[in-house]
Amino acid sequence: MTYRGRFAPSPTGPLHFGSLIAAVGSYLEAKSNDGEWLVRMEDLDPPREVPGAADLILNTLETYGFEWDGEVLYQSTRSKAYEAAIEQLKQAGKLYPCACSRKEISDSVMQGIEGPVYPGTCRNGLNGRETRAWRVRTDAATIVFDDAIQGYQTQVLERDVGDFVLKRADGFYAYQLAVVVDDANQGITHVVRGADLLDSTPRQIHLQRLLGLPIPLYAHLPVATNTRGEKLSKQTLAAPLSPAAANSTLWQALTFLGQFPPAELERANLSELWQWAQQHWHLASVPRTKSIMV
Numbered sequence: 001m002t003y004r005g006r007f008a009p010s011p012t013g014p015l016h017f018g019s020l021i022a023a024v025g026s027y028l029e030a031k032s033n034d035g036e037w038l039v040r041m042e043d044l045d046p047p048r049e050v051p052g053a054a055d056l057i058l059n060t061l062e063t064y065g066f067e068w069d070g071e072v073l074y075q076s077t078r079s080k081a082y083e084a085a086i087e088q089l090k091q092a093g094k095l096y097p098c099a100c101s102r103k104e105i106s107d108s109v110m111q112g113i114e115g116p117v118y119p120g121t122c123r124n125g126l127n128g129r130e131t132r133a134w135r136v137r138t139d140a141a142t143i144v145f146d147d148a149i150q151g152y153q154t155q156v157l158e159r160d161v162g163d164f165v166l167k168r169a170d171g172f173y174a175y176q177l178a179v180v181v182d183d184a185n186q187g188i189t190h191v192v193r194g195a196d197l198l199d200s201t202p203r204q205i206h207l208q209r210l211l212g213l214p215i216p217l218y219a220h221l222p223v224a225t226n227t228r229g230e231k232l233s234k235q236t237l238a239a240p241l242s243p244a245a246a247n248s249t250l251w252q253a254l255t256f257l258g259q260f261p262p263a264e265l266e267r268a269n270l271s272e273l274w275q276w277a278q279q280h281w282h283l284a285s286v287p288r289t290k291s292i293m294v
Helices: 017-033 053-063 080-089 103-104 175-185 197-209 243-256 263-267 270-280
Strands: 004-007 036-041 096-100 133-136 142-147 150-154 164-167 191-193 217-221 224-226 291-293
Touching: 004 017, 004 191, 017 036, 017 191, 017 217, 017 224, 017 243, 017 270, 036 053, 053 243, 080 096, 080 133, 080 164, 080 175, 080 197, 133 197, 142 197, 142 217, 150 197, 164 175, 175 197, 191 197, 197 217, 243 263, 243 270, 263 270
Parallel strands: 004 036, 191 217, 224 291
Antiparallel strands: 096 133, 133 164, 142 150
8 A cells, every 4th residue: 555645734824833843744754655745725714714825835835845746635625525425424323413502512511622522412403493513423432543653542532522513504614524534535544743633533533434434544743832832823923934944944843853863954955954854754753742842
């Protein structure tokens, strides 16, 4: 089986150092396994998107020396595939309409890994109320997977997350559904991404099982945080990647990932640094922690 990995940014702003970590890790793991590396644009949420950000992201990747295989996949073109998955789950009795508002859910006394756990209010019917969203049923089974970096992981979805939304009240499809459908469609065998998505993985495994889709192998890289312990992001005002500083920033990303390139390569040209990185990449050297302050 050909190794196939991917990098899937959201066009909500320019790439920053945190984004670069995920891109570098996924790219080098694919190349070190003689595999393919795809780019997918997760443009599922138009209200959050920044005009021109998708093109800026692709230009930045090119400036930093990344080379991807095939055409870029835009999730905004994939609604028919997502709706087909929704219908499959409906037919299997695994999906149900939900009429609850955010406030009603926030009032839940059950707290999980990401806030209030949906209490299952609409599992057995809407009682005459209007459908706002569609939720997938979870259960009390323990989902287990062995992450290549973070190690053995377990989660009970019904307790820790609750039935989660696959199609939102505004008609847009949820990330959890789209990522599962597209990973299968693109033949992704390995998912290397930030540890901020570690807790999402059991939800994706749950959907993969319900839809009869293959389950990739997972590796979750430590995320970069600021001095306040916040993940670098647009919301935390992370600085955009500078095209002029591509070589030194890539050198810093490799060091962050535990690869420790020679100091003289920080001032070498970009192709030399990439050549060294591909020859010396070891996933086992990546720090086994969920975050590192930069």
